[in-house]
Amino acid sequence: MNKIRTIISKEWAEVFKNRFVLFTVAFLPLIMTAIPLVILFMTRSEQVLNSLDTEMPAQFSAFCPANLSSGECIQVYVISNFLVMFMILPLAIPATIASYSIVGEKVTRSLEPLLATPITTAELLIGKSLAAALPAILATWAGFAIFAAGAWLILAEREVFFAVLDSLWLLAIFLVGPLMAILSVNVSVIVSSRTNDPRVAEQISMIVILPLMLVFFGQLAGLFILNNQLILLSAAALLVVDAILIRLAVRLFQRETILTRWK
Amino acid sequence: MEDLTLEIPQGEVFGFLGPNGAGKTTTVRMLASLIKPSSGTARVNGFKVGSEDKAIRGSVGILTETPGMYDTLSAERNLQIYASLYGVQDVKGQIEKYLRMLGLWEQRNEPAGTFSKGMKQKLAIARSLLHEPSTLFLDEPTASLDPEAARLVREFILETKKHGRTIFLCTHNLDEADRLCDRIAVFKTRTLVMDTPANLRARIFGRKVVFHLRQADQGMVSIFQGLPYVQDAQVIENKILIQIDEPEEHNPELIRKLVGAGADIQFVGELRHSLEDVYFQLVEESS
8 A cells, every 4th residue: 555655646746747737637627617607607697597598408308307497497408518528527637647657657767667666566557547547536526516616606596506416417526537537547558558658648548538528519419418327327338448448458557568568 | 588597696796798689688677577487487585586576576676777767856756756665664764875875965856857867877776775685686787877977886886796785787898797797697598608707718718828028039939849738829029828728827837938948028917808809709609
């Protein structure tokens, strides 16, 4: 456990000196939190809500609480869409940190002396993975907490607040978020084994955001509406994908493979 | 690599020489339990390679081909990380000891990235010794260092040897190997030869004594005819070169014979072939 802690503190000490990484970890959550709050703030008045009182996608009406007006439902609908974008955080932050952390060590050739210590490969991989995933999970949760506090202050109607922050988003943030972070870390480990430029590794690793964008645009186009079942189904799928990717990443992150095949 | 058999006693400085691609780094990585051998057995510090790897890694120090420091972190922070990974008890004390020994104590708070190549190499040496390993693997320790830094590293190796550490030295610098190593092995995918530098010279080129005379002529060679231990004798300018196995034993008689024949001897010495000559002879023969 001590060794894992050492790796995590080393990673953070090193990687957060990189301004690209710092920007991603610090500013991305701020932007993603600010956008839905600004929308809530702009649509808070009754006048605006009444002007939004138009026809909604049929699927969404079914999930909109009966006690909300159509305008309030649209407000919930729009915010829900932006909360999908919020899920970029557990994908983008680990990809950035892991890319710079692993490819960075590859470039400076600091992995060999590290592998020469009595640390086990599992401890090293866990340390690096946690160093990449923890800031993402914490930033997501912190961003969500700020959003919740802001929404509480902005929304006059408590029903709208609880409709926005329902079980769906709690599941998304606290269950799907960490699973997404694990997915992102493992994709980065796999990509890092084949690239020698942290920026290239980061860009390729960002491919993990694509399915999320499909969800975002799919919901915007009214193709489907996220609900608890869909979120739980995504969590189950992520669990399976994570298990496969962890096996693959562990195989690629063996001493011998790193020293002889990582070029 | 194949067919490598060697035994290095505790406290020996062992030089491992060979051309690029011969398998020197691979051998170091296997012995330091970084990679597994596909076949064969090896023991390092009493631990078996392949099954007691963690114990081996904890008991050896390794200086890799490139220092591989964390450039954005200070020299001290770099060492703290490794001290923690090696489970060093007195982290602060050990770091201070080696940074002072290598002349980096004043620069301990500076980022490693601002260090010169020589300073980084010294920092990497400090890193490899933090946990007081009984065996040290040094892969090209003075490569790309300026003469001053290279000398400091060589002196440090000799100092380290005094503490009874076994040192496995991979180097292309044959003069360095000659000066530092008790024994050397020349390796090219398999061991070509292994012995002390002096014995290797004798084995490849034989031992030659050179007599510097005030004046020498070809006729002087006849003085040595009939001496069973003289393998070859020749005159080159004012020097007589004699090949014999044990000059310590036979030189007095040779000197008496020369003086008896009226030769004015100015100097007597042994003709030393460089280790480079030995190395090239061996590598060329193997090709």
